[in-house]
Amino acid sequence: MVFVIYYGLAGGLKQSLGYIPGLGKYEITLRYYKELLRDPEFSRSLLFTLRYTVIATALSVALGVLGAQWLRSFKKTEPAELIIRIPVVIPFLAASLYTILVFSSTGFIARILNPFGLTFQGFTGEENGIGIILTFIWKSTPYVMLTVFALLRKMSGTFEEVSENLGAGKIRTFFTITLPLIKEEVLTVTIILFSFIFGSYEVPMLLGPTSPKAISVFAHHEYLDPLMESRARAMAASLLQTVCGIFIALLLLFLFKGRRIRHEKKKI
Amino acid sequence: MKRKRSEKLFFILSSVILLPLILTVFWSFSVRWRFPDLIPQKMSLYGWNALVRSGDLRVLASSVLLSLCVSLLTLLIAFPAAKALSYDFKGKRFFDTLVFMPVIIPVTAISMGIHTEFIKMGLAYSAGGVILLQIFPCLPYAVRILKNVFGYIGDDLENQSRLLGASWFQTMKEVTVPLIFPGIMSAFFMVFVVSFSEYFITLLIGGGLTETFAIRMFPYLEGSNRTVSSAYVTVFTSVTVLFLLLTEKALKKHYRKKVREYFYV
Numbered sequence: 233m234v235f236v237i238y239y240g241l242a243g244g245l246k247q248s249l250g251y252i253p254g255l256g257k258y259e260i261t262l263r264y265y266k267e268l269l270r271d272p273e274f275s276r277s278l279l280f281t282l283r284y285t286v287i288a289t290a291l292s293v294a295l296g297v298l299g300a301q302w303l304r305s306f307k308k309t310e311p312a313e314l315i316i317r318i319p320v321v322i323p324f325l326a327a328s329l330y331t332i333l334v335f336s337s338t339g340f341i342a343r344i345l346n347p348f349g350l351t352f353q354g355f356t357g358e359e360n361g362i363g364i365i366l367t368f369i370w371k372s373t374p375y376v377m378l379t380v381f382a383l384l385r386k387m388s389g390t391f392e393e394v395s396e397n398l399g400a401g402k403i404r405t406f407f408t409i410t411l412p413l414i415k416e417e418v419l420t421v422t423i424i425l426f427s428f429i430f431g432s433y434e435v436p437m438l439l440g441p442t443s444p445k446a447i448s449v450f451a452h453h454e455y456l457d458p459l460m461e462s463r464a465r466a467m468a469a470s471l472l473q474t475v476c477g478i479f480i481a482l483l484l485l486f487l488f489k490g491r492r493i494r495h496e497k498k499k500i
Numbered sequence: 501m502k503r504k505r506s507e508k509l510f511f512i513l514s515s516v517i518l519l520p521l522i523l524t525v526f527w528s529f530s531v532r533w534r535f536p537d538l539i540p541q542k543m544s545l546y547g548w549n550a551l552v553r554s555g556d557l558r559v560l561a562s563s564v565l566l567s568l569c570v571s572l573l574t575l576l577i578a579f580p581a582a583k584a585l586s587y588d589f590k591g592k593r594f595f596d597t598l599v600f601m602p603v604i605i606p607v608t609a610i611s612m613g614i615h616t617e618f619i620k621m622g623l624a625y626s627a628g629g630v631i632l633l634q635i636f637p638c639l640p641y642a643v644r645i646l647k648n649v650f651g652y653i654g655d656d657l658e659n660q661s662r663l664l665g666a667s668w669f670q671t672m673k674e675v676t677v678p679l680i681f682p683g684i685m686s687a688f689f690m691v692f693v694v695s696f697s698e699y700f701i702t703l704l705i706g707g708g709l710t711e712t713f714a715i716r717m718f719p720y721l722e723g724s725n726r727t728v729s730s731a732y733v734t735v736f737t738s739v740t741v742l743f744l745l746l747t748e749k750a751l752k753k754h755y756r757k758k759v760r761e762y763f764y765v
Contacts, residue, residue, distance in 0.1 A: 302509070315514050318521075321744055323697030325714060326733045329721055330520030333527060333730070374517070424603055431606025433700045438721055448608040452700075474609045481604050 277450040278476070284446075285430045288368040293422050295369070296376020297414070301406065303381045313381075316374040324371050328438045331367040363439040364446075368429050376421055383417050384410075423481050430477050447473045521737070527730035551731045556716045563712035564739065567695040569631050574638045574691045575684065581639075582646030599644075602637045610636060611704045625709040633701050638694045642687040649683030681754050689747045693740055713739075 303312060319327065395409050411418075436446030445453065451473065528548065551557070585595060602610075611633065657679065661671045677684070699714045706715065717732040 312510060312513075315517055318517050321693065321740055322521075322737055323693060323714075323740060325697055325699060325717065325721065326524075326737050327520075329729055329733045330524060332721075333523050333726065334520055370516075370520075427604040431604075431608065433606075433608050434718075438718075448606055448700075451608055474605050477604050477606060 274450065277445050277447050278472075280445070281430060281436075281447040282476075284364050284368075284436075285426060288365045288372070288429050289422060289426045291365070292369050292372035292425060293376055293418060295373045296421075297380050297411075297418060299373065299377040300380035300384055301410065303377065304384060313378070316377055319371050319374045320378065322371070324367065324432075325434055325438075327367050327371050328435050330370070331363050331439060335363055335366060364436050367435055367439060368432075372425055372429075376418075376425070379421055380414060380418065383414055387413060419484065423484055426484070427477050427481055430480075431473070524730045524733055524737075527726050528734050529727075548731050550728050551735065554716075556713065556732075559711055559716050560713045560735065560739070563696060563714070566627060566631060566712060567692050570634045570638060570695040571688050571691040573631065574635050574642050574695075575688060577635065578639055578642035578646055578687065579684075582643045583650055585643065585647050586650035599640055601640075603640050607637055607698075607700055611701050615704055625705070625707045627706075627710045629705045630702050630710050630712075633705055634695050634698055637698065637701070638691040641690045641694060645687040645690060646680065646683050649680050649686075653679050678754075682751055685747045685751050685754075689744060692743055696740065 299316075303316075391409050391413070395404075400408070431448060432446070433448035433452065437449050440446055440449065529545070581595075581599065585592065585599070658671055658675050661675045662668070666674070696712070697714055698712075699718055702710065702712045702715050703718075706712070713732075713736065717729075717736060720729040720732055723729075
């Protein structure tokens, strides 16, 4: 087993090679951080990114979980599973194009609505980032659905049957029984989704407005600036972004795990 | 009645998913598709011509190769790591989080940070550097999948094999790998997709000298030429789907072999 653990370490080492140099490029002064925090553009980027990340994650998870529950009522799950796997498989660069084709002001939906005299503003490049949210939802909801469904399938339905037998309605059963059982997995998925969307560069780059930018785009923009100063700012921005991401992930983790710890203490 | 509702919902769901795909293919063939019309006015192979003529098909081939390299390397590292992680040991939590890190840390932050180091090491602007760094975001996916499979399978069979005298290499080859095979396929596919769609790392580290298909595709997506973008995206997606089918086929063949073996025992 020793060799196995050794390789495991090697894997971990690969990781540290990855992110420690990433931190190695910031100046010793904190000046850049202060500048950055005072920069309104930066805070707008941060808020913007946070906003669409939260909305996209929340909606994807909610829809995904509901969808997984809905999948259970199917007799034959094969065709459904196949179709749902498609958005997961498709790279999200492609998904961005899809959003453009369908949702932009000259996209598919606009054309369908047009004969009815309705104008459709279009979701691309606009301030609320709805296009970004939609793209992520399109890709993430099926992912959540599949993951949760796989989990649900493994669970036996006895608890729920008992609950319904005792008289609880379908909705109540869902909230009191089903949800707590899948809570941990859902939490993991939420964290993954959140971090991923938060740090995403390509999608907001393609579909987002020029201002406010998503944080990744902002950082990259600074990085390309020929002024050496901006490099430092870019690094500072990236670091803040990283810290923010980690912070929120930890927050979510403790929020929910905390409850579980209390539960287990009760059992003892 | 309930069944009808489910079926209707299912229909809506499928169309939501399939519609953009069909639309894209349509777009790739249309030269003029002005605003309010639901059908393109003029269709031709213009977009596809542009694609072929730009020599990007060669880039496609090299991108696939590159992603395959990434997949292989990632799997090589992920395999022992996942095996180790499926046991409980002293620092497990730490390593678990470590492996999980790339998911939480934005790719942009890492790439920009490591860019200078890579230049110093001479890895920038080379395919090697790109491959190396792409392993970073791909690893967590691979490890996660493999770890789950390892946990599910358990190590009894392997222990048995060692007890009966097989070396660890033999065990690995005859017992572990066949058992884990679906996991390997699944992880392989996942990593390939991540690598193939990876844009930022290649952009920054490749720096224009190393290009992948995703890089070539991006400017078209940014611009307003929908025809060519659609052609590129269709190719892009097709490669991914093709790969999926290939891995599925490999899986089926593997299972057929295994079933036969079971019956003989």
